[in-house]
Amino acid sequence: MGKLIVFNQISLDGYFVDAHGDMSWAHNPGEDEEWYEFVASNASGGGLLVFGRVTYELMESYWPTPAAMKNDPVVAERMNNLPKLVFSRTLGKASWHRTRLVKDGMAAEMRRLKSEPGNDMAIMGSGSIVSQLTQERLIDEYQIVVVPVVLGAGRTMFDGVKGKFGLALTETRGFRNGNVLLRYEPLE
Numbered sequence: 001m002g003k004l005i006v007f008n009q010i011s012l013d014g015y016f017v018d019a020h021g022d023m024s025w026a027h028n029p030g031e032d033e034e035w036y037e038f039v040a041s042n043a044s045g046g047g048l049l050v051f052g053r054v055t056y057e058l059m060e061s062y063w064p065t066p067a068a069m070k071n072d073p074v075v076a077e078r079m080n081n082l083p084k085l086v087f088s089r090t091l092g093k094a095s096w097h098r099t100r101l102v103k104d105g106m107a108a109e110m111r112r113l114k115s116e117p118g119n120d121m122a123i124m125g126s127g128s129i130v131s132q133l134t135q136e137r138l139i140d141e142y143q144i145v146v147v148p149v150v151l152g153a154g155r156t157m158f159d160g161v162k163g164k165f166g167l168a169l170t171e172t173r174g175f176r177n178g179n180v181l182l183r184y185e186p187l188e
């Protein structure tokens with residue numbers, strides 16, 4: 001398919017979720033048209049969205065709703081119509097439009113998908129998926145947005161990665177709302 005890209009937001013102190021597993025802090029309320037344009041353009045790709053169960057359930061509970069269509073119609077349209085893949089051993093079914101559920105063999109499935117022609121794939125949220133696929137060296141690019149908030153405790157999206165894993169910075173971009181995009185590629 002193309003590259004496997006992670007797009008996640010972290011706190012200034014490096015946490016992906018807070019101590020209670022909440023990610024709502026990542027929605028920086030500062031008005032910033034450049035940020036909104038970036039988010040909308042980043043959502044305009046034509047690839048596969050990849051989720052773990054927790055993030056899938058969170059996204060599926062919001063994006064198909066009238067509130068999402070009213071608040072952010074461009075992103076909602078893309079989220080609802082792009083193909084989606086959810087990895088979960090516990091989810092019974094995946095009912096969100098164009099979603100396929102895979103129960104086992106995540107690394108093998110991602111290797112298979114990466115070997116096929118097609119568009120890039122994006123992981124949003126899904127910290128346990130990110131750490132597992134990082135450990136397997138299957139992620140091609142990390143787009144990390146640092147949000148100007150300190151959480152004090154939480155979980156990083158790399159929990160469980162064993163050993164060092166070097167990254168090369170390929171882009172930085174600051175936004176008026178204080179968010180900073182850091183784009184990295186793995187060192188070979």
